[in-house]
Amino acid sequence: MPGIPALSAMSKRILIIDDEASIQESLSGILEDEGFEAIAVSSAEKGLEYLEDDGADLVLLDIWLGDNMDGMKALEIIKDKFSLPVIMISGHGNIETAVQATRSGAFDFIEKPLSYDKIILAVSNGLRFSQLERENRLLRQSTVKSTKITGSSPAIQAVMDQIEMVAPTDAWVLIRGDHGTGKELVAQAIHNLSTSKFKPMIEVNCAAIPEELIESELFGHEKGSFTGAHSSKQGKFDQADGGILFLDEIGDMSLKTQAKILRILQEQKFERVGGHKTIQVNVRVLAATNKNLEEEIENGNFRADLFWRLNVVPITVPQLKERLDDIPLLVESIMESMGGKGLKVKDFSQDAFTAMMEHSWPGNVRELRNFIERLAIMCPKQTITGEQVRLFLNQSGGMTNNNGSPLNPMLNVDFKEAKRLFEKEYLQQNLLRNDNNISKTAEQVGLERSHLHKKLKSLNIIQ
Template sequence: MPETILIIDDEKAICESLAGILSDEGFNPLVTHSAEEGLQILDEKDIHLVLLDIWLPGMDGLEALSLIKQRFSLPVIMISGHGTIETAVQATRIGAFDFIEKPLSYDNTLLAIRKGLQLARLERDNQVLRESRPVLKRITGDSPQVEMLRQQIERVAPTDAWVLIRGGHGTGKELVAQTIHRHSLRAKHPMVAVNCAAIPEELIESELFGHMKGAFTGATETKKGKFDLANGSTLFLDEIGDMSLKSQAKVLRILQEQRFERVGGSRTIEVDVRVLAATNKDLEEEIELGNFRADLFYRLNVVPITVPELQDRREDIPLLVADFVQQFSKKGISLKDFTPEALLLLQQHHWPGNVRELRNLVERLVIMTPGDRIDAADVTLFLGSPAKTVMHPPGQLLAYNALPFKEARRQFETDYLSAKLQENEGNISKTAEQIGMERSHLHKKLKALDIAGK
């Protein structure tokens, strides 16, 4: 549907000429010769932009501009054959988007119109985003690991310190970043997120730093980059470990100097950006392999935060399940209860995909399971092979029951990991892959339990 432009000018020749040009350019022009009629049209029709003459019979253009800006949210371009600097300044102060003098340059007029419409679209899109923003999610759980995570977030969020968030796939690293930003002094601006793993290497510089029109094939217009968009706010670099060495060098320079040039440009742009980065990789190991820059690691790793694996906080699973069920009910999915036996089976699963895998399974269960209750048989049906679940014989459970929780958990972890290491002839990498745990995390766990591996 073509955008509608209202022309308010008492010179009929100019109105006819402008209307013809705008029609040829694909717009829908409307013409009136007085401000009073123009205000009536604005009340009645969906207008996207106004071209308004200053000198009009009756109400003049500046008075009309003031009323339009009070009552409507749309760009107004002033046109005048007797313009002065004082008049242009006054119009700008009232809220005019641009000021064009007669005789009109139609190329300049069209350029101003397109810029005004682009700004109006951006403002509308931002308004839609603000109104449709989903309810902010919280970090669910009351395990010691989650409580420690909350305390770390509470301490670092109000500062401007950079944070490196580490954890496996699906642990909730982006949720941690959102929570840090939400409790920061920059929360009035939206956090800008970049998935470094999802952007091709040849485009990541353009994505991060922006580009000038004609900088490369397909660059049909100048585009701001993520660093530019995050000015005064927070930039979240997700999966930073997947960024190429060339891009790492560029990012390091910007992080150090807080200034950059767009691709194909020469003007230096200064920014004030807080950086949160996340990775599921062992960056120390990546540095040893030559895949990650040590200087970038130390620049990002001001405050390290590790998001715990789901298998290390199994006691949070019932709370997570209840939280997910409530979230799905807002999508029109019926509320359903999980029996204690079903929850126990979920707590015994390895969850290599962490919270994301659990969420997907719960959604599948509440959609596909008939009735109002989900029991152990339903979980077994959708969870897959019993080999993926940690099942304990009754005698072994009785042995753990005689111990306090922390000791029972430590004993179970020792027995389980020792058995898995034995299966893999002591190979830590194979064991980590088999049980769905990051190698670095498994290594730390074995060290804490005083279990030898190789």
């Protein structure tokens, strides 16, 4: 249509709230002719209920509704609760009403009788504006969350080369590596260099979601589909439509869920839990695991067909002991990031770097990061020496007293900080002992799994 900006209407849902049946029918016909999904309701209350249960991408809202709630009040609630673009329509429009609606958050204002061209133009612009807002939010989030892969060693340079080659394609990637090597950073780097970098990368930690809830998390659910499902909810596949879905710790997914996800990955369509409507998506999948999936397949814990579907382009992230030459650069990067946490940036002697490069770092970069934070807190002087590094690596104590005997570094901080440091060290050691399995660690330390997960996040042990 001349003069109308091109816009993909696929899967875009427009909610019409108008008490006139003829207007509902007319708007629905116009929108459906352009490929949109149109839903019409006759009152503000029904419209708000629909948004709560099913959601929409844009709302066409009549100002004058023969109901308990008028359009202006409904506009206020929609903008506050759902953050959707709202186009107001009225047969009694004037400049004052239009100004009031715009000041209250309406994206546009259209007068009756309705013009086909004006409706499609307003809807197209509203959806485009909403998309730009989402992209800006993603950009702001990406500037807060570091995605830089640090290092110049041959091992990490090979990973960077692979990322540059695969990122611009639509190929699926299986990222492999031990705990703490930086698999999530690799996924973020692929996303940042991909053609969908302004669209969301939705992350799912398959190990952190209870098995009975993972289907709801991935595929969404309908209202009333199970106890506690008080409203409909979009799943991760829905949210990642047009972008990237990152399945972290895919090796911890149950066989039952593996079977379901395999079919959805192949067909790119699914039904929500408790629903019957088929939802079509276009999702690129990145997956990560610390497990040997070939061994898991032999042991009957992982499906071979899912492995081959995910393993289009494999990228293996090296252990820190395979790239010890990167430690000085990693320490510099870690110290820069800690400056934003209110910690004083420290210097390191050459002997300090040598001492760190003599360590095997079983917890990889994650262990190094925690260790550097500990040094920054516990060592009072500006420059950290090799002697201090070796002392902290060899024992939980740190500095020495006047007689040269080890002095527990917790004696140098107040009770609250000492308690936090003990909790962090205690939980890190138990996680390492259980190969970072949160469920096993929770059972071992006597905490509920959900409580432990929150504690690990609050201590910055996991993201």
